[in-house]
Amino acid sequence: MTTWQTYLDENQAQFTEELLDFLRIPSISSLSEHMPDIRRAAEWVADRCRTAGMENVAVLETGAHPVVYADWLHAGDAPVILVYGHYDVQPVDPLPLWNNPPFDPTIIDDRVYARGANDDKGNMLPPILAVEALLQTEGALPVNVKFFFEGQEEIGSPNLPDFLTRHREMFRCDMVISADGGQWSEDQPALMIGLRGLAGLEIDVTGPDHDVHSGSYGGAIQNPIHALAALLASMRSADGKILVDGFYADVQDLTPEDRARIDAIDFDEAQFLAGVNVDAAFGEPGYTTLERRWARPTLEVNGMWGGFQGEGSKTVLPSTAHAKITCRLVADQNPVEIIECITAHIEQHAPPGVRVTVRPGESVAKPYLMPADHPGNQAARDVHLQLYGKEPFYARSGGSIPFCSLFYDALGVYTVNFAFALSDERQHSPNEFFRLHNFRRGQRAYAMLFQRLAEEDA
Amino acid sequence: MTTWQTYLDENQAQFTEELLDFLRIPSISSLSEHMPDIRRAAEWVADRCRTAGMENVAVLETGAHPVVYADWLHAGDAPVILVYGHYDVQPVDPLPLWNNPPFDPTIIDDRVYARGANDDKGNMLPPILAVEALLQTEGALPVNVKFFFEGQEEIGSPNLPDFLTRHREMFRCDMVISADGGQWSEDQPALMIGLRGLAGLEIDVTGPDHDVHSGSYGGAIQNPIHALAALLASMRSADGKILVDGFYADVQDLTPEDRARIDAIDFDEAQFLAGVNVDAAFGEPGYTTLERRWARPTLEVNGMWGGFQGEGSKTVLPSTAHAKITCRLVADQNPVEIIECITAHIEQHAPPGVRVTVRPGESVAKPYLMPADHPGNQAARDVHLQLYGKEPFYARSGGSIPFCSLFYDALGVYTVNFAFALSDERQHSPNEFFRLHNFRRGQRAYAMLFQRLAEEDA
Numbered sequence: 001m002t003t004w005q006t007y008l009d010e011n012q013a014q015f016t017e018e019l020l021d022f023l024r025i026p027s028i029s030s031l032s033e034h035m036p037d038i039r040r041a042a043e044w045v046a047d048r049c050r051t052a053g054m055e056n057v058a059v060l061e062t063g064a065h066p067v068v069y070a071d072w073l074h075a076g077d078a079p080v081i082l083v084y085g086h087y088d089v090q091p092v093d094p095l096p097l098w099n100n101p102p103f104d105p106t107i108i109d110d111r112v113y114a115r116g117a118n119d120d121k122g123n124m125l126p127p128i129l130a131v132e133a134l135l136q137t138e139g140a141l142p143v144n145v146k147f148f149f150e151g152q153e154e155i156g157s158p159n160l161p162d163f164l165t166r167h168r169e170m171f172r173c174d175m176v177i178s179a180d181g182g183q184w185s186e187d188q189p190a191l192m193i194g195l196r197g198l199a200g201l202e203i204d205v206t207g208p209d210h211d212v213h214s215g216s217y218g219g220a221i222q223n224p225i226h227a228l229a230a231l232l233a234s235m236r237s238a239d240g241k242i243l244v245d246g247f248y249a250d251v252q253d254l255t256p257e258d259r260a261r262i263d264a265i266d267f268d269e270a271q272f273l274a275g276v277n278v279d280a281a282f283g284e285p286g287y288t289t290l291e292r293r294w295a296r297p298t299l300e301v302n303g304m305w306g307g308f309q310g311e312g313s314k315t316v317l318p319s320t321a322h323a324k325i326t327c328r329l330v331a332d333q334n335p336v337e338i339i340e341c342i343t344a345h346i347e348q349h350a351p352p353g354v355r356v357t358v359r360p361g362e363s364v365a366k367p368y369l370m371p372a373d374h375p376g377n378q379a380a381r382d383v384h385l386q387l388y389g390k391e392p393f394y395a396r397s398g399g400s401i402p403f404c405s406l407f408y409d410a411l412g413v414y415t416v417n418f419a420f421a422l423s424d425e426r427q428h429s430p431n432e433f434f435r436l437h438n439f440r441r442g443q444r445a446y447a448m449l450f451q452r453l454a455e456e457d458a
Numbered sequence: 459m460t461t462w463q464t465y466l467d468e469n470q471a472q473f474t475e476e477l478l479d480f481l482r483i484p485s486i487s488s489l490s491e492h493m494p495d496i497r498r499a500a501e502w503v504a505d506r507c508r509t510a511g512m513e514n515v516a517v518l519e520t521g522a523h524p525v526v527y528a529d530w531l532h533a534g535d536a537p538v539i540l541v542y543g544h545y546d547v548q549p550v551d552p553l554p555l556w557n558n559p560p561f562d563p564t565i566i567d568d569r570v571y572a573r574g575a576n577d578d579k580g581n582m583l584p585p586i587l588a589v590e591a592l593l594q595t596e597g598a599l600p601v602n603v604k605f606f607f608e609g610q611e612e613i614g615s616p617n618l619p620d621f622l623t624r625h626r627e628m629f630r631c632d633m634v635i636s637a638d639g640g641q642w643s644e645d646q647p648a649l650m651i652g653l654r655g656l657a658g659l660e661i662d663v664t665g666p667d668h669d670v671h672s673g674s675y676g677g678a679i680q681n682p683i684h685a686l687a688a689l690l691a692s693m694r695s696a697d698g699k700i701l702v703d704g705f706y707a708d709v710q711d712l713t714p715e716d717r718a719r720i721d722a723i724d725f726d727e728a729q730f731l732a733g734v735n736v737d738a739a740f741g742e743p744g745y746t747t748l749e750r751r752w753a754r755p756t757l758e759v760n761g762m763w764g765g766f767q768g769e770g771s772k773t774v775l776p777s778t779a780h781a782k783i784t785c786r787l788v789a790d791q792n793p794v795e796i797i798e799c800i801t802a803h804i805e806q807h808a809p810p811g812v813r814v815t816v817r818p819g820e821s822v823a824k825p826y827l828m829p830a831d832h833p834g835n836q837a838a839r840d841v842h843l844q845l846y847g848k849e850p851f852y853a854r855s856g857g858s859i860p861f862c863s864l865f866y867d868a869l870g871v872y873t874v875n876f877a878f879a880l881s882d883e884r885q886h887s888p889n890e891f892f893r894l895h896n897f898r899r900g901q902r903a904y905a906m907l908f909q910r911l912a913e914e915d916a
Contacts, residue, residue, distance in 0.1 A: 196673060198773070200771050200773075207734075207736060208734035208735060208736050209734055209735035210734065212734055213856075213857065214756070214758050214760065214784060214786060215654060215786060215855065215856040215857025215858060216751065216856050216857065217734065217751070217856075218751075218756040218758045218786050218856060219698075219741045219742065219750040219751060219754055219755075219756035219758075219786065219856070220730075220739055220740070220741050220747045220750050220751045220856075221731070221734070221736050221739060221740050221741070222698075222736075222738075222740035223758050223759055225690070225759040225761070225762045225781075226690060226691075226694060226758070226759050228687070229686070229687040229688075229690035229691050229759070229762070230687075230690075230691045230694075230696065232683070232684060232687035232688075232691075233684075233687050233688045233690075233691035233692075234691075236684060236688075238688065238809065240677075240680075272678075273679070276665075276666035276667055276668065276670055276675065276679070277666060277667035278665060278666050278679050278680075278811065279811070280680075280810060280811050281678055281679060281811070282678070282679050282680035282810055282811035283677045283678050283679070284677065289678045292677040292678050293674065293675075293676075293677060293678045296677055297677075298672070298676040298677035300672050300676045300677075300681050300684070300775055301681055301683040301684050301687070301764075301765065301776075302672065302765050302766050302771070302772055302773060302774050302775070302776070303683070303764065303765035303766035303767050303772070303774075303776065304683045304687070304762060304763065304764055304765060304779070305762065305763040305764075305767045306759075306761065306762055306763075307759065307760050307761035307762060307782070308760050308761035308782060309761050309763045309780075309782075312819075312820065312821075313658050313760070313782065313784060313819050313820065313821050314760055314761070314782075315656070315658075315760060315784050315821075316760050316761075317758055317760070318759075318760070318761065321762070322767075323683075324765070324766060324767075324771065324772075326672060326771060326773050328672060328673060328676050328677065351696065352738060352740055353736065353737070353738050353739070353740035355737075361770075361771050362770065362771065363770075363771050363773075397673065398671075398673040398674050398675075398676060398677070398678075399671065399673025399674065400673060
């Protein structure tokens, strides 16, 4: 009898060819000339879902790049699992740095090189293939499955919030499993339980209506750069604590368990610092570097400028000075409230003699934190233990990925990270690649995960 | 009998023609293609000195643009007066903004429009003409006179310190009278008794060796912009006092007499601020705006930059941040020592986790302050009282003009400002002009000044 395992093994050559076909579609979501390719990729995914045996396959309009939906809902009371992935890819420039054309996938040493190989085509195809293997060999899936493959992840999923809200019933599920993400290393699995959010603003400080002579005006009027420097300095203590009133008010303190989970992680701080040629860590007192990166909020100046930047000297007081700030947020900080706190701080501390204005930034993301012992994590942990022979790390990311909190807000469910990218695979860069043995591992892992999830109460 | 007064009157048409000839020479000192014009202007000045009756006329090599020297030293024990001026001019760009070609002088409403009309050809010709009038009508000058007309004022007189030191004996004098400068207004004379000095430096702050992701590194390493902002903020109190140790140590306090002289000046602060669209003055507590501009030192950030400055948001921690600072200095601050104080402050306050380096700037000028009751000022005051019917203001400049302290250092004598430019005459800008009635007033004024100075003990 053919098992799903042998089905996967026997069809692997064809699945690899299909991955190469998928990678040949230049589905770059940010470039309008690739709109037809985005459509082509969506249709390719829809067809592949049909072939796999999924039902109600549809290419759904979002107002921009479509979402591919499919389901198989004959598992009765078993949980409903929504699998997320994206078929769009990043642009390819700088093209001259690619060793092979980015949309002419090339296999070298069991790695496939192409734009999208790692992010996310090589990761989103395995759940489809796992479903096929289960349906072909067992005639049914152990859980109810919905597929949700979007085409605008690389442009920040602008239409997703509205779209999810409009189709809330269609996407109703017990949890989301994300096939976009990765593992800690080749032999170390990880569960991603937290993501930082994002909020930003720009400060404009205006003094005289043009750059003025520092001999005539120096000492007599406020200098916008000095005013802005004082304002920025007022926001942070010398040792790195944010001094904005209310900034930490909604932050979930790390529990002893949280700290133990982070401490269990094999993090080489010296290597982390040496990688960017920095001598010493620096940050909020009372926390380890990994805690600061994952579980504490930040307020960072991304850019600042004003006055003369050329060679030599120009004896002026500048007319204006500017700073761009973004904050990484953690649960349960609210981006809108954080911007309000900072704006109030700026108003209170605005130096005399200049006009200070604040413009909230457009990029906003809520922080995301899920229970480490969420049933989806427990199931994923069991699969990882079998596949890797190791307990997974309970990791977080210092970065911000909007879709986890988007799903939480729209559907009220958490997203379990279950994907097999590795951080050295040049995601978003020239010569992006994906290890084919992780492509194969992903297929087995999804079949195992569906089976393990059937043991959970719906 | 012809007096010097009638001589000037009778020859005024010709003198004006000569000024136009002088203005036709495009003696731009900063542009190498105008080297021949610089030479031509120097020869023109030398010839004009000979015609006026000056002796020992020489075009002296400095290593770059020459100095024109001439003397008349037959006044026995009367003081030796060295008259300073410069025959070089600023560049003319942007050329399209000129209503008439800059080296095709045009007279409209008794004003001559040309590059150099105000700065300094229209001001340096009058002392030559005054000497001619006195020699032609009285056969002698009442004082000993040396002329010193340089050709590199507009490029910062780089060869002057060496040149003055080498020819110290030739230029020995009791005082310098500068024919480069101006008056307070059309009907208000002024004596310039102080100039601020200049010292500058650049600060470079380096963190990670490239801009890094604020999700991965934010909160974990020092941010170079925030570090630099804190450093700049540490240099100045919120109300504008410089907090660098030793910064004010050598500053000459304002005496009650100094303050009274400054207070006597008709300074419209509201207009000063409105002119640059600033709502309120700002500066070191305990001083008026004019005192801050003229008699107190400054530390001003001329430019600062780091990180992302484009449209929208880029969530990076920058690799570097930079600031350019210049200080305006007052007597008796020493530029070198001030740079040392600031460097020591930066070393003491350098935030952790970044590398901070300081580079002293190249532009340096000592502050200059002369006694208000210097004999040259007393003589000039008497002449102004006769010409304007008003006591002069005892003014200072917030800017920095190196030659006063250069002469003081090399020759041990003070420089008396005695020139007739006005601040609305577009010095250094398109459509520079000079009022011809001040060209005529300057000639009379110099003759009167020479006579008045003869009453001083040498």
